[in-house]
Amino acid sequence: MARKNSNKKRRRNAAVARSSVRPSPERDTPTPASPSPSASASFPLSLPWWRAHPRLHNPLALLALCALVAVALFPATQAGFVWDDSVLTQARTVQTLSGLREIWLTPRSTENEAHYWPILYTTFWVEHKLWGLDPRGYHIVSLLLHLGVTLLLWRLMRRLGMPRAWAWMTAAVFAVHPTHVESATWVIGRKDLLASAFYIGCALVWLRFVEDGRRWRYGLAMLLFVLSLLSKSIAVTLPVMLLIACWWRRGEITRTDLARVAPFLLVGLAIVVADWFYYGTVETIRFALSPLERVLAAAQSLWFYAFNLVWPLRLAVIYPHWDFSVANPLAWGAVIAGVAVLAALWGARHRIGRAPLAAVLFFAVTLSPVLALVDFGYMQFSFVADRYQYLAGAGLIALGVGAAAHAARRLPGAWRAGVPVLAVAWLATLGALSWQQAGIYRDNISFYSHITSINPKARNAHSNLGLAYQTAGRYEDALAACRREEQNAQERPADKLWNGWANVCVGKAAEMLGRLDEAEQYFRRAYELRPAFPPVIAYLGAFLVNRGDRPEEALELFKILTRMKPGNPQYHSGMGASFARMGRYADALASYDRALALAPYMEEAKSNREWVLNNMSSQGE
Numbered sequence: 001m002a003r004k005n006s007n008k009k010r011r012r013n014a015a016v017a018r019s020s021v022r023p024s025p026e027r028d029t030p031t032p033a034s035p036s037p038s039a040s041a042s043f044p045l046s047l048p049w050w051r052a053h054p055r056l057h058n059p060l061a062l063l064a065l066c067a068l069v070a071v072a073l074f075p076a077t078q079a080g081f082v083w084d085d086s087v088l089t090q091a092r093t094v095q096t097l098s099g100l101r102e103i104w105l106t107p108r109s110t111e112n113e114a115h116y117w118p119i120l121y122t123t124f125w126v127e128h129k130l131w132g133l134d135p136r137g138y139h140i141v142s143l144l145l146h147l148g149v150t151l152l153l154w155r156l157m158r159r160l161g162m163p164r165a166w167a168w169m170t171a172a173v174f175a176v177h178p179t180h181v182e183s184a185t186w187v188i189g190r191k192d193l194l195a196s197a198f199y200i201g202c203a204l205v206w207l208r209f210v211e212d213g214r215r216w217r218y219g220l221a222m223l224l225f226v227l228s229l230l231s232k233s234i235a236v237t238l239p240v241m242l243l244i245a246c247w248w249r250r251g252e253i254t255r256t257d258l259a260r261v262a263p264f265l266l267v268g269l270a271i272v273v274a275d276w277f278y279y280g281t282v283e284t285i286r287f288a289l290s291p292l293e294r295v296l297a298a299a300q301s302l303w304f305y306a307f308n309l310v311w312p313l314r315l316a317v318i319y320p321h322w323d324f325s326v327a328n329p330l331a332w333g334a335v336i337a338g339v340a341v342l343a344a345l346w347g348a349r350h351r352i353g354r355a356p357l358a359a360v361l362f363f364a365v366t367l368s369p370v371l372a373l374v375d376f377g378y379m380q381f382s383f384v385a386d387r388y389q390y391l392a393g394a395g396l397i398a399l400g401v402g403a404a405a406h407a408a409r410r411l412p413g414a415w416r417a418g419v420p421v422l423a424v425a426w427l428a429t430l431g432a433l434s435w436q437q438a439g440i441y442r443d444n445i446s447f448y449s450h451i452t453s454i455n456p457k458a459r460n461a462h463s464n465l466g467l468a469y470q471t472a473g474r475y476e477d478a479l480a481a482c483r484r485e486e487q488n489a490q491e492r493p494a495d496k497l498w499n500g501w502a503n504v505c506v507g508k509a510a511e512m513l514g515r516l517d518e519a520e521q522y523f524r525r526a527y528e529l530r531p532a533f534p535p536v537i538a539y540l541g542a543f544l545v546n547r548g549d550r551p552e553e554a555l556e557l558f559k560i561l562t563r564m565k566p567g568n569p570q571y572h573s574g575m576g577a578s579f580a581r582m583g584r585y586a587d588a589l590a591s592y593d594r595a596l597a598l599a600p601y602m603e604e605a606k607s608n609r610e611w612v613l614n615n616m617s618s619q620g621e
Contacts, residue, residue, distance in 0.1 A: 061168050062151075064168075064172070065147070065150055065151065065154065065168075065171060065172060065175055066147060068172055068175045068176050068427065068431060069143060069146060069147045069150065069175050069176070070143075071431060071435075072175070072176040072430070072431035072432075072434040072435055072438075073143055073146070073176075073181065073184055073185065073434060073435070073438050074435065074438075075185075075435060075438040075439045075441075075442070076139045076142070076143055076181075076184065076185040076438045076441065077136060077139055077140060077143070078136075078442060079135060079139050079185055079438070079441040079442055079443075080135045080441070080442060080443045080444075081133075081135050081187060082186065082441055082443070082444050082447040083186075083188075083317075083444070083447065083464065084112075084186075084188045085135075085186070085187045085188050086112070087110070087111070087112045087113055087188060088124050088138075088187060088188060089133055090111060090112070090570070090599075091110050091111060091112075091113075091121070091124070092109065092110075092111070092567065092569060092598045092599050093109050093110045093121060093125070094110075094121060094124045094125050094128050095128055095599055095600065095601050096598075096599075096600060099125055100122065100125050103118050103121045103122060103125060104118045104122075107278065108282075108567075109567055111565070111567065111568055113282075114278075114279050114282035114377065115232075115233065115275055115278070115279055116230070116274070116275045116278055117191055117230060117231060117232060117233075118230055119194055119227060119230045119231040120190055120191045120194060120231055120232070123141070123190065123194070124138075124190075127141060132601070133601075135187065138187045138190075139185065139187065141190075142184055142185070142187060142189070142190050142193060143184060145184075145190065145193040145194065145197060146175070146180070146183070146184035146193055147175070148193075148197055149174075149193055149196045149197050149200065150171050150174055150175040151171070152197060152200040152201060152204070153170065153171050153174055153200060153394055154167055154168060154170070154171035155204060156200050156203060156204055157170050157171065157398060159204060159207055160207075162398070162402070163405075165405070166398075166401050166402055166405050169401045169405075169423060170394070170397055170398045170401045172427055173397050173400075173401065173426075173427070173430065174393075174394055174397055176427060176430045176431040176434050177309070177312065177393065177397070177430055177434070178312040178315055178430060178433040178434045178436075178437045179308050179309060179312055179315065179386045179389060179390075179393060180386075180390055180393070180434075181315075181386070181434050181437040181438050182315075182317065182385070182386040182387045182390075182437075183386075183387045183390040184438075185437075185438045185441045186387070186441060189387050191231050191232040192232060192387050192390040192391070193390075194227075194228075194231035194232070195228045195229075195231040195232035195234060195235045195391070196228075196390060196391040197228075198224045198225070198227040198228035198231060198235070199224075199225075199228045199235050199238055199391060200391075201224045202221045202224035202225045202228060202238060203238075203241070203242075203245075205217050205220050205221040205224060206221045206242060207245075209221060218260070221264075222263065222264065222267065225238055225264055225267070225268065226267065226271070229268060229271045229272065230271070233271070233272050233275050233276075233369065234366070234369050234370065234388075234391075235268075236268045236269070236271075236272045236369065237365050237366050237368060237369065238264065238268065239261045239264040239265040239268055240265075240365050241362055241365060241366070242257075242260075242261050242264065243257060243258070243261055244358055244361050244362065244365070245358070247354070247358070248354045248355065248358040251354065279376075285375070285377050285379075285380055286375055287372075287375050287379055289372065292326060293324055293325065293326065294371075294372050294373050295335065295373075296324045296325075296326070296328070296331035296332070296334070296335060297324040297331075297371070297372040297383055298368075298371035298372055298373055299331065299334035299335040299337075299338050300322060300324055300330070300331055300334045300383075301367070301371050301372065301383055301384050302334070302338060302363075302364055302367065302371065303334050303337065303338070304319075304384050305363075305367065305384065305388075305389045305392070305393070306363070306396060308386070308389075309389070309393050309396050309397065309400075310400075312430070312433055313433070314454055315386055315437055316450070316451055316454040316455050316458075317385070317386070317447070317450075317451050318381050318382050318451050318455055318458040318459065318461055319382045319383075319384050319385070319455060320382070320455050320457060320458075321382060321383065322383075324383075341360065342357070342360065345357040345360060355399070355402070356399055356403075358395075359395040359396060359398055359399035360395065360396070360399070361395075362392070362394075362395035363389075363392050363393070363395040363396050364392075366391055366392035366395070367388060367389060367392045370385075370388040380459060380497075381458070381459050381460070382458075443468070444464065444465070444467075444468035444471070445465065445468045445469065445472060447468075448461050448462075448464050448465035448468060449465060452465060452481075452484075456484075456488075457488055459488075459498060460485070460498070460501060461485075462481045462482065462484040462485035462488065462505075463481070463482055463485040463501055463502055463504075463505035465481045466478040466479070466480075466481035466482035466485065466505045466508075466509055467505065467508065469481060469509075470508060470509060470512055475509060475512040475513050476513070478508075478509040478512065479506070479509035479510065479513060481505075481509075482502070482505035482506040482508070482509045483506060485501075485502045485505055485506075486499075486502040486503065486505070486506055488502070489501075489502040490502075496529045496530055497529075497530060497533065499529055500525075500526040500527075500529035500530035500533060500536050501526070501530075501535075501536070503522045503523070503525045503526035503529065504522070504523065504526045504535070504536055504539045506522045507519045507520070507521075507522030507523040507526065507539070507543070508539065510522060511543060511546070516547060519543060520543065520547075523539055523540040523543050524540065526539070526540070527540050534561055534564055534565055534568075534571075537557050537560060537561055538557075538558075538561060538570065538571065538574065540557060541554045541557035541558050541561070541574055541578070542554075542574060542577075544557070545574065545577045545578055545581055548581060551578045551579075551581035551582045552578075552582065554574070554577075554578045554581070555575060555578035555579065555582070558571055558572075558574040558575035558578055559575065561574070561575075562575060567598060568598075569594075569595040569596070569598035569599035569602055569605065570595075572591050572592075572594045572595035572598065572605075573591070573592060573595040573602065573604060573605040573608065575591045576588045576589075576590075576591030576592040576595065576605070576608060576609070576612075577608060579591060580608065580611070580612055580615075585612050585615055585616045585619075586616075588608075588612045589609065589612050589613070589616070592605050592608055592609035592612065593609070596609065
């Protein structure tokens, strides 16, 4: 009798589960009893959850995804630190034990970081305690995170009712797509990986909550959403995507849906607004764009990202600025084409399903925070970047895989047999392109050489290449690269920041070649252009210290810097070098001690401090 009642209860629970996930009919059209192949493009969620659950225990499919990531992105394991990775390598908060508290409570302690993203720097803090500043460890962790996002995406596609083969192919393309190399291989791009992992995890938990209504799932989804925001603010679009998912499933957004999503929206806005105000106190660059120009720029950016997903060749870290003025017909063409696509998908939703429109909306909405609708610092270099579409591109990838699968079904039997071969060839091609793209992150010379080869006018690319050449001891190459940067900057004389930095680059190269008078002219010209820009002041101060005949002037410059940035160990070390040049060894020792208190692993300050101690000992002080 107990077994009979148990069986009845199990059947009753199964019936309730089936009814809870069955989508309600669209208001303006009846739901067909047996969907046609074209209608199945909507990936209906009428499947019970245990049938839609991803088969992650399938060892071959899982192993294949792991192999794709490992092979396509293997060059990342040999990569170093490039460009903005200096935020990590120079961050005192990452290198000290007390830094973890400062990462969370005093974000200004992290030099050169304008956002409040504590999850990102917490991972760096932990890794620094494990392997110091060995780049290989950081790159391997990033690859593992990219693999984790890939597996979560695979699971999400299955939970949304996507057929197994389609879901796996979507994850596979995501894993090896060249546009994702930037986020997976650039160490500072870790924020995209973390935010995407928590974002997809939140979506998975939310779908289960919608099915069973358990409150703890709602709380867990909220926690994952907050963690995503604290990794990168772009996750603020998640509440909108949850509403789009509700519309996709049932053809409507109910009051219950709005009530459930409203707390997510409020929490997201609170965190992002706070981060935005903090960002405004650190990053002061503003762009005088009209609202109409921002819309034109956003439309062109969307088409740019979509094109790169389809044709991922000649990918550059810094893309050229394009003309988004009101007088440009191409800009208007992008807007008109975008509206036409949305209108066409809306009109065809009864025939092909709501999924294509939902996928396009996911792509556009997820990208919206970085479409130049609001100012952000990277716009001085370019309005677009591959890393911005890391998560957003998944929507168009899923749509492309689904469309290709539907097209394959219509092929004759003999032709259909070749589809798996084409799929493998497609993945192999994407993987080869990703391998090639990952190789540019080997070092700064490879990195900036790639950028300048594709975009010779890229802001600061030639100067950074010049600094990389200087580090490698290739001083003539450094001077040539810096002079090219100077030429590019002079095309925009009103941009004092750019021109100032170009002059610093030429001055540093000339100094390395022993042309001290020429170098000083360039350093002072940079200081005249940007007298309140700390890096320019620091380069002039360091030059005067190295030249040795004006340490008093150098000391005054480093005093200015330590007042501007009291937490920067480089500036305290520079002040110590100035004191040492003047023979004031006790003051020099105090400055070096302060620098090492801020950055205990600062080798330059350690060696200079030792030199000061030896001199004090020899003089009997």
